[in-house]
Amino acid sequence: MHIENKKIGYFGEPGSHTENAAKGFFEQKANGGFKIDYMSFATITLLLEALLKKQIDKAVLPIENSIEGVVTLSIDELINGSGIKIENEVIVEIRHHLISVGSIKEVRKVISHPQALAQCSKFIQNLHLPLAEDRIIAAISTSAAVKEVAKRNDPKIAAIGSESALRIYKRDNCELEILAKNIQDEETNKTRFFVLGHENNPWTGKDKTSIIFGTEDKCGSLVDVLLVFKVLGINMMQISSRPSKKKLGEYIFWVDIDGHREEKTIQVAIGQIAKITTFLKILGSYPKAE
Known part of the structure; x- marks a missing residue:
C-alpha cells in the first residue's frame, strides 16, 4: 500500500513551540494514513514563500498569544500573502523555562524571541540583571535562543525556551540544563497557531x-x-x-x-x-x- 508523504513547514528552529504545535496537530491527523516530513524555516517570509511555491504542503505559524496579543509579523505576512488560506487553528499551552549551562546566580544576559521575553518579563526583572545594553537579546525564535546558548557554552547567558528545545540541543552540549521552570508571567499562557494551505474547508457547524x-x-x-x-x-x-x-x-x-x-x-x-x-x-x- 502506498503511503503519501506530507511536507509540513513551521517557523523556527527544531524544538520551537511552533514545531510542537505542528507535530501535535498533524500526528493526530495522520494516524498512519500518511508520512510526515517536518521542515523548519528561519523566517515567516521564507515559510510562506515555500508554501506559495508548493515546496511544502502546509505551513504552521504563531498568530496570537493570550498575554502579548497578536504576532504582528505573522499578520503582516498573511495580509500580503496571495492564495494562502487558513485551514485550521491550534491552541497550545506555552511553558517557558530558563535554560543555560551554569547556575541561575551566574546569569547576566537572557536571550529569546521577543514574545517569550515579554511573556516572562516579571521573572526577568527579578533576576536583577546588570544594567548593560545587551542584557536582553532578541532571537528569531525560542529554539534558536537555546541553540545559541548551547553553542556559546557561557554560564553568564541563558535562554528562555521549551523543554523539547533543551532535549535537542543537549546533544550538542551535555551541560545544558533547566535553571528555572514555568517562568511565564501568567499560568494561562496560551498561543494560537494557524495551519495554512491552499484548500477551502467545508462547513462543520463549529x-x-x-x-x-x-x-x-x-x-x-x-x-x-x-x-x-x-x-x-x-x-x-x-x-x-x-x-x-x-x-x-x-x-x-x-x-x-x-x-x-x-x-x-x-x-x-x-x-x-x-x-x-x-x-x-x-x-x-x-x-x-x-
Whole structure:
C-alpha cells in the first residue's frame, strides 16, 4: 500500500513551540494514513514563500498569544500573502523555562524571541540583571535562543525556551540544563497557531472565519462595518489593526467572526461589507480549536 508523504513547514528552529504545535496537530491527523516530513524555516517570509511555491504542503505559524496579543509579523505576512488560506487553528499551552549551562546566580544576559521575553518579563526583572545594553537579546525564535546558548557554552547567558528545545540541543552540549521552570508571567499562557494551505474547508457547524479589510479615512467608516455584524447577529471574536504601510494613519483591520463563509448570514455580511470598504479579503473558514 502506498503511503503519501506530507511536507509540513513551521517557523523556527527544531524544538520551537511552533514545531510542537505542528507535530501535535498533524500526528493526530495522520494516524498512519500518511508520512510526515517536518521542515523548519528561519523566517515567516521564507515559510510562506515555500508554501506559495508548493515546496511544502502546509505551513504552521504563531498568530496570537493570550498575554502579548497578536504576532504582528505573522499578520503582516498573511495580509500580503496571495492564495494562502487558513485551514485550521491550534491552541497550545506555552511553558517557558530558563535554560543555560551554569547556575541561575551566574546569569547576566537572557536571550529569546521577543514574545517569550515579554511573556516572562516579571521573572526577568527579578533576576536583577546588570544594567548593560545587551542584557536582553532578541532571537528569531525560542529554539534558536537555546541553540545559541548551547553553542556559546557561557554560564553568564541563558535562554528562555521549551523543554523539547533543551532535549535537542543537549546533544550538542551535555551541560545544558533547566535553571528555572514555568517562568511565564501568567499560568494561562496560551498561543494560537494557524495551519495554512491552499484548500477551502467545508462547513462543520463549529467554524470561524478570518477576514481583512481596509476602510476610507473618514468618520464612522469602521463603525459602519461593525454595525453589519451587529445587525446580522454575527459574533465578532477578535479585531486587530495593522498599518497599511502605504500611508501614515492608514490601517488594515483583521477580524475573526463566528461562522463559515458558506453560511447565508456570513455571505450577506461579506457582501455588505465589500460595498463599504476599500478592499476585502477572506483568509479562510476553519474549525474552532477544541
